[in-house]
Ligand SMILES: [Zn+2]
């Protein structure tokens with residue numbers, strides 16, 4: 736993805752365009768899975784961006800609804816771009832996460848309409864702001880590997 740497209744995406748989310756923001760966005764768009772801060776920093780190593788700047792960039796992206804956070808099993812945050820920004824078709828904020836139990840990578844999966852996540856009746860004072868559906872199993876890579884052994 737070229738910098739013209741990257742800056743266009745930032746513009747459309749009312750985010751000021753900086754080199755760092757384009758670099759972070761590029762890493763997230765390129766990834767098939769959600770990424771933790773460490774993985775993002777590693778991918779950006781050659782640019783010498785400090786940790787705090789990466790955190791701030793991710794927070795700005797999240798606040799504007801460009802990306803979202805998902806907790807992994809160690810309760811650390813991983814970051815993923817909403818799939819609609821990946822030209823893979825529209826996806827609402829309610830979508831499914833597939834967690835591979837072998838490599839522990841998290842994949843965002845589109846759902847046709849948020850209504851496919853069941854409405855769980857909540858008593859009185861509970862306010863639902865987001866619904867998450869989590870699937871566990873083996874990702875394609877681990878599945879393939881499993882069959883070879
Ligand atoms: Zn896997």
Ligand SMILES: [Zn+2]
Nearest residue numbers: 805815832843
């Ligand atoms: Zn997701």
